[in-house]
Amino acid sequence: MKVSLKWLNQYVETPSDLKEFCDRLDLTGTGVEGVEKLGAAYDKVVTGQIVSKEKHPDSDHMWVTRVNVGQQNVDENGNPEPLQIVCGAQNFNEGDHVVVAMIGAVLPGNFKIKKSKLRGIASMGMNCSARELGMGNDHEGIMILPEDAPIGMPFADYAQLGDTVLDLEITPNRPDCLSMVGMAREVGAMYGKDYASPLKAMVEKLELDSSATPVDEEVKITIEDPTRCPRYTARVIKGVKIGPSPDWMVERLAAIGQRSINNIVDVTNYILFLFGQPLHAFDLNKIKNDEGVAHIVVRAAQEGETLTTLDGEERTLTSDMTVISTPEAGAIALAGVMGGLDSEVTEETTDILIEAATFEAGRTSRTSRNLGLISESSMRYERGVDDHDIDARSAAAVALMVEVAGGTVSAASSNDAGIVDEYPLPTAAPDLQFRIPRFCGMMGADIPRDFIVDSLTRLGCQVSETDDADVLRVVSPTYRPDLEREIDLYEEVLRLYGMDRIESTLPGGRGRIGTRSALEHLRDKINATMQSCGLNETMTYSFAETDELEKLRMNTEDMADAVELINPMNAEQAVMRRSIIPGLLRSVAYNQSHGVANIQLYELGNVFFAHEGKQKPKEKEKLAGVMAGAMTAPAWNNAPAGFDFFDGKGVIESLVRELALPKVRFKVADPAQYSHLQPGRAAEVYSGGSLLGWVGEIHPLAVNAYDAEAPVVAFELDVEVLGKACRPARDYVDVPTYPAVSIDVAFVVDEEVTHEMLMQRMQSAGGKLLESAHLFDVYRDEERLGAGKKSMAYALSYRAADRTLTSEEVDKQHERLVKKVCAATGAEIRG
Amino acid sequence: MSVVEEIQALRTETMDAIAGAADSDALNNIRIKVVGKSGTLTAYLRSMGQIPADQRAEVGKTVNAARNEIEEALESKKAELKTAELEASMEAGAVDITLPGRVQQMGTRHLITRITEEVAEIFLGIGYSVAHGPEVETDFYNFEALNAPADHPSRSMQDTFYVVDRSGGHRAVKGESDVLLRTQTSGVQVHVMEEQKPPIYIIAPGKVYRRDVADPSHLPQFNQIEGLVVDKGITFGDLKGTLEYFCKEMFGPDRKTRFRAHYFPFTEPSAEVDVSCGICHGEGCRFCKGTGWLEILGCGMVDPNVLVACGIDPEEYSGFAFGVGVERVACLKYNVPDLRMLLEGDMRFLRQF
Known part of the structure; x- marks a missing residue:
């Protein structure tokens, strides 16, 4: 609400220091959002008083005057002495009150007052006539003010020419402040001054x-x-x-x-x-x-x-x-x-x-x-x-x-x-008690009783004593609908007393322990893993376009409905997201279009699903990531490969390790169900029987639909499921004390034979002695291996926990393994 | 020349050769040639039988002395050469150490979550736990239980996103609903107080939504951190002390705070907190719009109506609550010029933090 100070001053005296006034308004709850000065002319024009008047030594009609302008006094050397002003007027005497245009003032007609010398005598301003001030034609002499005129006051204030308009933020609980008289009452309470309403007159x-x-x-x-x-x-x-x-x-x-x-x-x-x-x-x-x-x-x-x-x-x-x-x-x-x-x-x-x-x-x-x-x-x-x-x-x-x-x-x-x-329904004025000790206790300060009574009274309350000396009776005015409870009165007294006067303390509560929940620890681990995998955390809008999953080619058949906004800002933000991927894809496109080729992003955030008959939607926290380009630009000693499916899978494998997820399996994702992923480069991720989510390369057509460039590797996992599957504590396993025997073996198999199949066979045939099998090479060569064949080379490690293995033992076990794997998969051993 | 003289000559010749050996290989060749199985010096030992008996003792002594001397010289030359060769190989292996190292790219955290965690850590240190609440809320948790019933003018302070109510509920005002995107994290206060008995010391970070057009200083989706304390004997001074501590931890020990009375429906007395401008230190500059202060959070003593609505007796317990805008902190601490950068996912921005 705009408040004219000129108008307000008719009912209450406001402080002359505008900044101090605005600060006090701010601190007591009336925010000052703007200050506008109307009639800003007469800057640096002030009231003053002639201290001395002497003949100019080199002139027969000019006077050298010294004029007191109070706080603004300054001589040539910067000392706070009355202004020396050379003046040609004849109509004044020592002691007269005058109007002084100081150096820097601009009078009507763009008349600028500068520091000058008049016939060798320095002059620090001008004593003004009414005409010079643009206030009539009187040019017979300078303007003489009444004897009670203050000294050093801005002339605009003295003559009430200008006005200052405050733009005030009136909080919704204060309808009473939406008027000049209400603000006058408020200002009166702020400064302990009386105000006068013009109503009666x-x-x-x-x-x-x-x-x-x-x-x-x-x-x-x-x-x-x-x-x-x-x-x-x-x-x-x-x-x-x-x-x-x-x-x-x-x-x-x-x-x-x-x-x-x-x-x-x-x-x-x-x-x-x-x-x-x-x-x-x-x-x-x-x-x-x-x-x-x-x-x-x-x-x-x-x-x-x-x-x-x-x-x-x-x-x-x-x-x-x-x-x-x-x-x-x-x-x-x-x-x-x-x-x-x-x-x-x-x-x-x-x-x-x-x-x-x-x-x-x-x-x-x-x-x-x-x-x-x-x-x-x-x-x-x-x-x-x-x-x-x-x-x-x-x-x-x-x-x-x-x-x-x-x-x-x-x-x-x-x-x-x-x-x-x-007038069928008059409002009753609330009749309240004010427990002074409770008030002081809750504020943490001893606020004097007199102050309490005076503040409430000035705000329009009727305050009276009760039988109990600690308790006041307060009837609050009906123009203050916000004063209906005792606590409301506390706020009034506190804000007028000044929050800055309350001593700062810390709560002394006992038995207070700060803890972090399992979910936060999980998030910490997820974040740390994503970071160590080189992914950068981002945040995208929770809003979504209505058809953005269709645009992503995502199968929404078995998905619950999107949460619809009644009053969205725009069509791009009409519903709440059901997947984080579209937002991340937009960021991929944004980066690519700004010349950033290597993109590694992840987001932890909620997705939303509506259900018919349910008031509140279901919120699920998801972890999603996208990778496009490569991890880094090629360096003098490093040529990073472009991202593909295995980079995404690698991130998830790191997560599996960090969260100690048990029995993790990557299953070929059904192209019909995972239609947003490129067939053959898409997997479902399971831990035991729980589906954690998916990882794969986004379908090239979907990437195009988001104006991004393929390939984009992505994953989206359910955080709640991760939390349920993860094992916070791990078991200790003895560090091996006996040596291992390493044997490399290369199986030549049909393309259809997967790593997983070979691993399963090796693990079952290797028995207890097979400690690990590490795939170190995959090799294809039509001439040497034949069409549709590949060579899978593994480094096998045999070890017993309780003894050094003999070569006979190892040979026997290894032969058995090779035989069984070959029989089960049709593999041949490459020599 | 006598045999002894021959041996002496061989010794001298060998010693010279050793001294002149250029590398380990040359030295080894000398060793084989002289003291090896079929070396020239070894040959004298082998042919000892042919030496006249009266000379045998002297020859033997001379050979052995020569052999010892030569082997010693070989050893010491070998060590000398090894050192020299190591020096040479190291010299050859010197690299331009100003070349970039082999870096594993570490990922980064988003500025907003970074700040959120910083805040959480400050409060964890003074005994607060972290709570969370849903982003899609009912009117009850976002407004009603927070003392802002329907048609309360304070609701106009926040423009709300309403969500289609799938339970079939209808509201008196067209375009509004009982289901909405939370406009403040304050609803978490109610959830916590419903589930937990005092003493309560929690903070609750999270996304909130308001219908503001995205521009450099506004986003329709932003983040808040709510704080709530309910205990016996909590005072306004405690609220001040807690938030002053927070501001100093967050912005630096030289920063001042001031409390301005304000209005929030769910706290009374309510205040907004300003922190002194870090650029002009309170003198007033463009960054703080000449005020010397920067608004940082809203707070207040928990309104008794809120406590009652949550089944807590306001005569027995009191408390305070506060809400910090995380984006606001990001702007103040990092001078982020355009809030929209926080949601664009620009790698060049994200990788700065």
Whole structure:
């Protein structure tokens, strides 16, 4: 909310040090988001006082004066001495208060004040005439200020020429601060100063016309549901003349960014910003019935009822919304949000009905959100407009309208206030206790009782003693709907006392132990493994395109639905992701298009699945990675191979080792089920019976669909399954003490025979003595081996834990192994 | 020439040859030629029988003396040559040590998780544990239980992503739902308090979502770290002390903090915390928009309504909560100029950390 300091200063004295004021506002909970200076001219023009006046030694008409400008005093050498100013005017004496343009000032007409010498005497500025200040034509002499004028004050402040407008962040709990008077009260509480509301004086100006038709005969009010409208008042002004507003009101409204419309509309705005009371002006003649009575009915809108609002839009209403209506015209305004076009005040309007009311906060909020209509009124109603004193604020409004637009306010027959006032549901002021020791205990500071009482009182609370000296009774004001509990009062006192004054301590709680969960330890291991495998952690959006898995060619048949957003930012982020891979592929494409060829990325993050009938989706944590290009650029001593399937598999094998996953198997992934992977370069990863996920090269067409370049190796594993499968503790195994016997063997086999098949055969035939079989070469040569054949060379290691093996023992075992493997796989031994 | 003289001559000749041997091979050849099985000196020993008996003793003595001398010389020359050869081979093996080493590429951690872990470690050190909660939440956990019931104006502080409610629920306002992407990690507070009795000392890092258009200083998806303490006798001073400690650990011991009163529905009293600008040290500069301060987190004493909603008696227990924006810390600590870089996966960015 914008606050003009000139306006605010009418009701409370604000500090002259703007920075100090802004800091105090910030620290007490009113954030200063911007400071705008209006009329920034007169920079470096200050008030001063002539200390001495001597004849210029080389001139018969000039004077050498010394002028005290307070804090700004400075002589030629930088000492804080009164300014030496050479002056040609004759109309002043020692002791006169004057206006000084100091060095650096720019006066109207782009007249720049510089340091100068006049006939050999240095002059540090100029004593100004009214004309030089652009304030009239008086050029007979310099401007002489009254004797009580302060010294060293910026002239703009002294003459109240400029204005400073603060843009304040009013938090949603403080509807009371959405007005000048409310801010004046707040500033008063901030500085322990009194503030003055203009309300009483404005109300006193109200004069009623008892010759007119009494307002309570011309206007009837029916409130159908008091919770929707706890109070509704109406007043009538007759014979207004719609026209421009007076300058002072235009200036006030302009300062806070409000354009002047006409005198009546401007008063409704002025009162809204002054007291926080939204008003609405109806053209009375447009809402009267044939009998000349305006019968205002505040009721729920009918489902589907329409109303054309002031902005010209036809709105279709729901029964959740509240309308102001007449039996004849139907809805004439949307309660608390916006008036109707048909009953609008126009230039021809002469008689007006002024509505001042309060409406249910939550309903106003829903209505404005449902219609996308946020107005200054709705913003205040949804935070809460005080139902107390509405009659006074309405009286102030009509009195001001008469002042600026003429006309007379109709008296009433049933009261002497000239009002029709339906008030079925007054708000009760909360009656609270304030336990001082509890407060001090919870804040961790001894905040004096006097301070507590004074702060709460200045905020508008009625504070009184109780039988218990430690407990105060506090009745909070109805304009503070946020002060409904004892804790709310604590906050008020603390923020005014100053949080910076509270001594910092650390909690002394016993039995507090910081621990990390098994899941975090798992994540640590995963992260460490990925890093040591050369992968770089990244983060991508959790959002996804609706069809991005189709684009990836991923089989979604057995997959649960995507979680749909009701209000996505854009089509690319319409649902929540079901796989991390599309996001990573986009990053691959991003890198490739920016000239980065070697990409190794991984992400640990959630994917989301919706289920019919279930309110909340299922979130699964996944580990996904992509590798494209090579691990590093070729170096003088290293030529890294391009990534392929086995790089991805290697990462997973490292993870298997680090997490001690048992019984891990890589199974050929069914191309129909894993349609996003290149057939023949894709595997499912199992630990025992649990499917951990998959690894493979992304299908070249899928890579293309993401504008990336193949090959891209990828994997995606389920973290929860990893966590269940992993073994946090490992068993100790004796380090071998007896020597091993190593024998190399090369099997020539058909292409169909896999490494896994050979390993299984060797392990079963090698018995206890076969310690390990390490594949060290795969070799294909059509001429030497034959078509469709390959040679698989293994280094076998035989060892017994309890003795040195004899060569007979090893030979026997090895022969047996070779025979069995050959018989089972059709292998031949390469010599 | 007598035999003795011959031997003396051979000795002298051999000693000269040894001294002049260029390498181990030449030395070995001398050894074989002179003292080997069929070496010239050995030959004298073998032909001893043919030496007249009266000369035998002298010849034998001379041969042995020569042999010993030669073998000694061979040994010492061998050692000398070995040293020289090692020196030579090392000299030949010298490399340009400014050539790059053989590096295994180590992967990197993302800046956000790095900071998150740094924060977690600070709080682990003062006895906090880590908790987690779901990213898709119900209205109850994100707002209602946090003292921001439906139509509460504080909800307008955060623009929420709503999710289609598959249980068939409907809301009073079009386009809203009881299921949403959490706008704050504060919902984890409620989960923790429902499951755990005080004393509670936890932090809860995680992704949150708000409807902001992605630009250099906003992302629709970002990360927060929530903190929650509920115990007997917790004071606002404890909140201050804890967060001051955190800020000094995170940003350096010379950084100051200030607490500005603010409003959050789930804490009361509430505050925002600023840390003094690290660039101008509080003088005011462009980085801190002239204020000398940088906003870093929101905090407050846990609102009694929240405690009650979680079954904790606010007369017996009190607590504080805080929320740190991780991206905010990243900006302040690393001057990341554009938050969108955090989600692009640009290798050139990721590999900086």
